Amino acid sequence: MGFTRTSAIRGTVATAALITTLSLMGCPGDQHAGQQMRADGRSAPASSPSSAAASPSPAVPAVPAGPPRVVPSVRSFAAHTGPGWRPARTARVVADPGGPLAAEARTLAGELGLTAAAPPARPGDLELLDRQGQPTEGYELSVRGGRAAITASDPAGAFYGGRTVLQAVRGAGGVPEGVLRDAPDRPQRGLNLDIARKFFSADWIEARLHEMADLKLNQLGLHFSDDQGFRIESQSHPEIVSPQHLTKAEVRRIVSLAGELHITVVPEIDSPGHLGAVINAHPDLQLKDAQGVAFRGAVDISRPEAARLVDDLMREYAPLFPGPYWHLGGDEYRALTVPDPEASFPVLAAAARRRYGPQARVQDLATGWLSDRAAVARSLGKRPKAWNDGFFRDGVAPVDKGIEVEYWTGKELGARDPGEYLAGGQTVVNLNDEYLYYVLGEPNDFRYPTGERIYREWSPAVLRGDRAVAAAASVTGPDRLPGGRLAVWCDRPDAQTPEQVAAGIRLPLAAVAQRLWDPRPPELGWADFTVLVGQVVRRG
Numbered sequence: 430m431g432f433t434r435t436s437a438i439r440g441t442v443a444t445a446a447l448i449t450t451l452s453l454m455g456c457p458g459d460q461h462a463g464q465q466m467r468a469d470g471r472s473a474p475a476s477s478p479s480s481a482a483a484s485p486s487p488a489v490p491a492v493p494a495g496p497p498r499v500v501p502s503v504r505s506f507a508a509h510t511g512p513g514w515r516p517a518r519t520a521r522v523v524a525d526p527g528g529p530l531a532a533e534a535r536t537l538a539g540e541l542g543l544t545a546a547a548p549p550a551r552p553g554d555l556e557l558l559d560r561q562g563q564p565t566e567g568y569e570l571s572v573r574g575g576r577a578a579i580t581a582s583d584p585a586g587a588f589y590g591g592r593t594v595l596q597a598v599r600g601a602g603g604v605p606e607g608v609l610r611d612a613p614d615r616p617q618r619g620l621n622l623d624i625a626r627k628f629f630s631a632d633w634i635e636a637r638l639h640e641m642a643d644l645k646l647n648q649l650g651l652h653f654s655d656d657q658g659f660r661i662e663s664q665s666h667p668e669i670v671s672p673q674h675l676t677k678a679e680v681r682r683i684v685s686l687a688g689e690l691h692i693t694v695v696p697e698i699d700s701p702g703h704l705g706a707v708i709n710a711h712p713d714l715q716l717k718d719a720q721g722v723a724f725r726g727a728v729d730i731s732r733p734e735a736a737r738l739v740d741d742l743m744r745e746y747a748p749l750f751p752g753p754y755w756h757l758g759g760d761e762y763r764a765l766t767v768p769d770p771e772a773s774f775p776v777l778a779a780a781a782r783r784r785y786g787p788q789a790r791v792q793d794l795a796t797g798w799l800s801d802r803a804a805v806a807r808s809l810g811k812r813p814k815a816w817n818d819g820f821f822r823d824g825v826a827p828v829d830k831g832i833e834v835e836y837w838t839g840k841e842l843g844a845r846d847p848g849e850y851l852a853g854g855q856t857v858v859n860l861n862d863e864y865l866y867y868v869l870g871e872p873n874d875f876r877y878p879t880g881e882r883i884y885r886e887w888s889p890a891v892l893r894g895d896r897a898v899a900a901a902a903s904v905t906g907p908d909r910l911p912g913g914r915l916a917v918w919c920d921r922p923d924a925q926t927p928e929q930v931a932a933g934i935r936l937p938l939a940a941v942a943q944r945l946w947d948p949r950p951p952e953l954g955w956a957d958f959t960v961l962v963g964q965v966v967r968r969g
Contacts, residue, residue: 563582701735867916
């Protein structure tokens with residue numbers, strides 16, 4: 430699929446800036462009158478005899494030796510002696526036009542200001558090779574004898590190899606001589622964005638996608654339904670949609686760009702709490718206690734109509750989001766935040782006993798709600814996710830352990846240590862609110878996360894508070910703890926402008942990318958890392 434007009438403009442500007450940078454650095458992309466480039470990237474003598482007589486063109490300097498300075502850092506680099514590779518004016522990006530890496534070659538060529546071409550590769554070219562043997566999303570980047578090659582087993586790996594090339598060119602003019610092998614430590618790496626409480630435009634979201642792609646992040650969580658707003662156009666329930674919203678055409682544009690950048694968009698309709706925008710149009714579904722007091726955002730889960738409405742929306746939106754995940758929410762259901770849910774909500778307690786027997790409690794009815802929505806998600810070809818406070822211990826309703834637990838807090842009523850979920854066989858994704866929650870206005874003792882603290886202290890196993898989970902290494906590896914996301918929540922939507930949010934999350938997002946890609950303690954100090962981000966990571 431093609432880039433949008435806005436993306437194309439951004440790409441043109443970025444390419445122009447890249448070429449300007451290379452020119453200032455004296456790299457072969459400099460287009461001085463009469464200067465030609467040899468295929469090996471060295472300057473050839475000017476064609477004008479008078480110019481040649483006056484002064485021969487200087488040799489292009491070698492790319493600095495050692496691992497390329499990029500974000501996230503590369504996992505392995507073996508240096509060789511040689512000048513490295515620079516994107517000379519005559520260089521091409523070469524790939525089999527009928528192969529799986531053809532689209533990546535076209536994208537990378539456009540970003541480098543080069544031409545995409547079919548094999549065979551010539552000296553000075555950058556070639557993309559599809560070969561089995563590389564890890565998922567991994568790649569090998571080799572530079573020898575004036576040629577560069579990215580070898581990958583999947584398009585994402587080739588794309589990430591291209592990100593390394595782009596950053597190395599921005600920072601040092603090219604890629605050093607040697608062999609680089611790289612792959613992510615964790616398969617889920619990303620950003621979670623609350624567009625329900627604060628509307629963000631499609632252009633703003635697309636800008637974040639470009640920045641995420643530069644950092645090799647691959648997941649955007651989109652929380653588009655909450656008490657303050659429902660932000661995507663709906664045909665099944667148009668009455669719930671907020672005046673400011675994304676059209677389905679805009680969502681398709683976002684999802685299309687995300688796909689080109691190897692980013693999966695994870696939709697979230699949070700239920701049975703956080704449904705205030707839905708309840709505004711359907712007040713009969715609102716949860717009320719024994720005294721008739723209404724609870725904001727919570728639906729009465731004993732009402733089949735509430736389940737049908739949420740399921741209608743899931744079925745409507747599933748085709749809009751072709752990725753493998755669906756987020757069910759499940760957090761902060763108000764009926765379970767009181768000391769005695771059975772006494773406060775006798776209607777829910779009665780429904781729980783009817784479904785699960787005389788020992789059942791309100792929490793069992795909530796467990797059943799989550800399991801039912803998970804079944805709908807699976808019927809739509811999606812793998813379900815839910816927040817950790819949507820799961821309860823000591824209930825009689827069976828817990829669906831196939832739902833990925835997204836662990837965000839240990840502050841909820843009856844808080845459970847994240848190790849319990851891992852010990853119970855569940856997969857856990859890290860959204861630790863101590864480090865990864867960027868909450869607008871900083872309510873409830875939240876503080877904007879600093880990239881430095883994430884960079885120095887956080888790791889995927891630090892799921893709650895500031896300490897790593899006390900669990901065996903076998904359950905904290907990538908299979909059971911597959912990664913995490915920085916989360917933007919808009920509790921006080923006017924506290925920051927979209928531009929301030931973008932600036933505020935830039936370094937925290939880069940720090941998260943570093944810690945999820947490379948499990949080793951970072952080698953660069955924070956000050957140097959900050960400078961590097963400014964040099965090599967594109968601004969959306």
